Amino acid sequence: MALIIDLKPEEKILIGSAVITNDKQRTRLHISGDTPILREKDVMQEDEAVTPCKKVYFLIQCMYLARNPREYHPKYFELLRMIQAAIPSTAIFFARINANIVQGHYYKALREARDLIIHEEELLTASGVTLSDSAAP
């Protein structure tokens, strides 16, 4: 079954290794096949990945776009180790993210990673920790 995506005027979408920019009217795309698809709102640039959990999101995004996602596994697990050691409650998010990665469902893994980012934000707010300028989200 084809995936149907409605694009707003001038909205961009990443399909496979191509960036598609919509013109000035609304467009509906019907996409069949198995290729990475990321909408503009889901794309994170590396300079936006300024917190540990945002880096997790960024790395999953790269795995999704990569032909060989294995190349990202060492950095991903290194980050997971650091985060989980400091905040053990994140393990439940990682369990769900990892299950999706094993299944090849990277888009779902990204959705779970978004929850991880919100958890991180809530934790930072609740703890009242003020981080140095370079590290702050």
Next chain:
Amino acid sequence: MTSNVFISSTLKKTLSKISTEADFSLTQGAGQVISGLLKNSKRDFLAVLSGFEKNLELLEAALTDTQEAIAILEEAGGQTIRARNMAETQDFQQKFSEQIAQCADWYKRSLLKLDNHIRNSGDGKDINLLNGDALIIRFDLQDDSTLITQGINLTPLGLGIREPDFSNAHTIQNSRIDISNAIDLATTLKNMVSSDIATIKTRREFCEIAMSFLTQAQESLADGKTDLFTDDVLEQLFSESDLLNTDESLALDAQGDLLKVFKYQQDIRANL
């Protein structure tokens, strides 16, 4: 804070999605609840892993058998080339009739060998990819994610190899074409199986590492380890994670370039 873990609204939402047994308004013991859920995740990962092992064995055997089938087909192909060269003209054909007949005999023997090889390939297994069976590999217990390796029938009959006729150059050439097509099909199967082996090995490796982290987290939560969100610990976490991309980009060239293209188009649009 009374809990050993930080209960954010996102964590509550996530826990309520996957568990009905706990009251997450109780902050006491949340670590144990998460620990219990991690145990279930580990069980699921283990079940998937055991499937990987069995199927990998089958795929690796199929890969070896396909390579052997290609070698047999190449033997047969060699006979067609020899025979064709000896049957180029009528004179040659008469002169080398005995040798051509010998080639035809070897060709037939090769096809027989191939037929036996394909039939034996499935010995003791439910699935024989070389006989056209399909292998379904499950990446989860709900069957939401599967990898299907569709086999190809590599028996001479399945490959559509015609009855050999080495009576003249034209009919020998027909056999030559049949073998070339058969080698193409067998090579396709070999490539598919190789690619699926690589996919499963990557996921198996990921699964094993993910499981080891699950075990660590489970143990630390069961031991009552606390979420450490003091200034020091978080500062350290942020600076450690920054080290990952201090010297080099987190993204490899291909993905980094693609994201740059995305950003570049965004910037152009903003400036219009």
